[in-house]
Amino acid sequence: MIAQTGEKRSGAAPDTSTMWEQGLKGFVVSSGFAMFAPAGTPKPLLDRVHAAMVKALNDPAVKDNLAKQGAEVIASTPEQHDKFNRTEIAKWIKVAREAGIEPE
Secondary structure: OOOEOOOOOOOOOOOOOEOOOOOOOOOOOOOOOOOOOOOOOOHHHHHHHHHHHHHHHOOHHHHHHHHHOOOOOOOOOHHHHHHHHHHHHHHHHHHHHHOOOOOO
């Protein structure tokens, strides 16, 4: 591996610098996993599922397994994840437009 694209170095490859560290300021590409629910899902149900997910993701065995795969547990709130998604969508729309990429 010659570089990582995350905002910071991964615990799975701490000796590999990020693109940012290599001089490409602002170059951050990340991926993630999330659970989604249909619009209008009752908040108490969302809260219950979220609490169960956070508990599972913070289990030391789960956290260790994910870390060995290079994944970092974030367990953000639904509101934080919504903000992240909207920011990512706007970022990639801009990148596509600047590169002249058109939908097919």
